Amino acid sequence: MTENTETRFEDGSYPADLGVNIEAADDAQSRLVLPFDERNTMFGLVHGGALASLVPIAAHAIAREPARAVAPPLRTVSMHVGYVRAARKAVTVETRAVRRVRELGFFEALIRDADGNAVAHASSTVSEAGSAPADAPPLADPPDGGPAFVAPADGAASGVAGAIRAAMAGSPFLSRRQLRLLGMRRGAIEMAMAPAAANLDGGGAMHEGAVLTLIDAAGATCPWTAAPPSPGASGATIALSAQFLGALPGDELVARAVVRARDARICWTDVTVAGSASGLVHAFGTVVYRFSEKNGS
Known part of the structure; x- marks a missing residue:
């Protein structure tokens, strides 16, 4: 692995906003560091969206073989991340290329904290076939054939809507995502992400990491609409999967999440991400969320 300590993203993009550093990278593996900074946290912990973002950033940091040097921009086709521990310190992600087949690269990643504890493990598939728009379907309205969404009153400070808004406003990481x-509605939620500069890649499109954050935020919030919180209840995302359908736009995105199944502790939520104006689907995701204690219906 080629050492290139403290190489920073300095283009004003999403990775730059996170403060990601590339410590080493070549065509086989990479090592990146995410500093422990308040702007990347929620409730004093590194936000799961920031951790998931490291997966595509690290895979894309792996240098192409010389013969692939003029290949089109990379894009993630699919990825999965499992969270095994909360992160209260800076984290390092070490990623290796498992195999390259035609235009596809397959990668494995392990995220550790500054003490060497495993925080998350991930796999991803990356395409070098360019970023042409996919023939994507329009977003169904409402999802799952259920009743229409109810827009919470502006500034609602009570109930589930008020708790959701307070949690997003109280998270430095999520508030930066706008x-x-x-x-x-019960078991479903609709959430938007603005095309703020801190959510974009170097080319002005929504960064894959920002989309992963939107999927995580909608998927982790949705369970609380199906199971109103009991006193003292809390929870966390334990797994996130995502598929990207071609190039991402530079416009506002909307995530619609719906609970597919749940038991006393675990909730499985599907998330669809589409362009706010176009209505075209750009990504799918599944979030597995676990309540830290049993939560009532």
């Missing part, structure tokens, strides 16, 4: 709660 998320908005658009609507909700």
Whole structure:
């Protein structure tokens, strides 16, 4: 691995906003560091969206073989991350190329904290076939054939909507993403992400990491609409999967999440991400969320 300590993203993009450093990278592996900074946290912990963002950033940091040097921009086709521990310190992600087949690269990643404890493990598939728009379907409205979303009153400070808004406003990481709660119903939620500069890649499109954050935020919030919180209840995302359907736009995105199944502790939520104006689907995701204690219906 080629050492290139403290190489920073300095283009004003999403990775730059996170403060990601590339410590080493070549065509086989990479090592990146995410500093422990308040702007990347929620409730004093590194936000799961920031951790998931490291997966595509690290895979894309792996240098192409010389013969691939003029290949089109990389894009993630699919990825999965499992969270095994909360992060209260800076984290390092070490990623290796498992195999390259035609235009596809397959990668494995392990995220550790500054003490060497495993925080998350991940796999991803990356395409070098360019970033042409996919023939994507329009977003169904409402999802799952259920009742329409109800838009919470502006500034609602009570109930589930008020708790969701307070949590997003109280998270430095999520507040920097400029998320908005658009609507909700029992077991479903609709959330938007603005095309703020801190959410974009170097080319002006929404960064894959920002989309992963939107998927995580909608998928982790949705369970609370199906199971109103008991006193003292809390929870965390334990797994996140995502698929990207071609190039991402540089416009506002909307995530619609719906609970597919749940038991006393674990909730499985599907998330669809589409362009706010176009209505075209750009990504799918599944979030597995676990309540830290049993939560009532």
